[in-house]
Amino acid sequence: MKNKAIYLKVTNDMFWVQLFWAFGVMGVMLIIQIGKLILGINQGNAPDNFYSTFFVVANFFTFIIGIISASFLPYFVGNGVTRKDYFRGATLASIGLAVILPIIALVISVLTQFILKQVASVTFKEPNFDAFSSDSNLIGDIIQFLILTPYVNPESNLMLALGIFSLNILMYYLAGWLIGVAFYRFHTVIGLGFILISVTILTLENVLIRNTLNLPIHDNFSFIDLPVTIAVPVIVLIVLLVLWTIRSLTKNVTIKM
Template identity: 30%
Template sequence: MELRNKIARDITWILLSWSAWFVPILVIVYVAFKIMGGEVEINQQNIDQVTFFTFAYHPSKIFMLVIGIIHVSGFLPFFAKQGVTRRDYFFGSGISSVLVSLMLMISAGFVTLVENILFPVIETEFIISAEAPWYLTATVFTLNLLVYFMAGWLIGAGFYRFGGIGGMLYIAIAIVMVLFSSMFWEGEEKHPLNCPFGLSNLRDLPPSVSLMGTFLLIAVMLWIVRATTRSVRIKMK
């Protein structure tokens, strides 16, 4: 357990050091868009009605997807050289992904708090809805970052073990997982594929059901990653 915690700490510090560049850059872009004002729209919403929390949501998901994709090739060989087992790497990485997702959410929330104190926004675009309590919005933000990390981790594991052809299959699986996660929380107008699948009403499910569905998706992706990396040959450089 101590070894897994150490691995989690090490990976978390590395990923947070990347986040230390990502978040300030995001703030700079956000401020630049605010200065431009009505000339910029985010998700069909004028930038003047978008808080940093909402603005950071989608770029943060992409950030987590990218670090998930490079996670296996970037960290597994390194830890294997130090004598760390694949199992300890898996659990340590899982813990770190939760911590990084939480820290990104907290960072976005802190910047938004400062923003609202300095420049209150009357009409705001929300991640879920205006009626959703803050803790549910924060939970959805964090969980969706985690989903995107897991999707990237899934893709990275597939390519690391099976190469190009097998990796493409893992991309397809990751897309399906992300699509389901998005349909739990985001509006139908943003996901035109919902209707052909007959799943356009998923967003109308109670939050508790959507949360359980999201946790299930994360659990399935974790199982696939573990099954893929359990006996994977380590490619030493």
């Protein structure tokens, strides 16, 4: 079998397995969402829509499956797949997930809103991901940044909204993957160091995207003020640098059977 077919097989396997996990998370979220909608209607409260709710959850979910994706390495290598094909396949799978998940979330959100508005008078809450509470605590600001990633309302600019959502998902996936392969290759201390590196990368990416979109930024990070013509290439460079690091860590790693 040609190498091209092998890495595409890796892509196909990882994409569908991880998408199945995503469907499980979405299913649980949809059940919770329906329950909250019923309570909201009875109590007269405006509920959040599915898209904005999944927007927050998706980052952490893909971060976790990014970590887990490192465990696919010994499986594929044990079945005759090269480390290079594993890396290429996993990269394409992560991009596929980053593209498809926002679209699925949007479709579910639109359908649920449409159905509910046919049977009841429901007003959905407008999401606000820019409501920061700054207390001059750097760690607290970073945690808020990791939770409240840059958001664009799809009603205002659909393509930009989906693009930013996809970029957020991809970055969290890659950050998790970087941590996963670091722990697989090195001991715990170095692995913990890569957690710090990943948090720094996600924070920097967040600031740069907010810079590009003219969204609010914490005072602690206001010194990172780059024009769009520089910020966008830097964002792309960060993505490529993370991928290069992952490839370097997995290139000659000893497989633990």
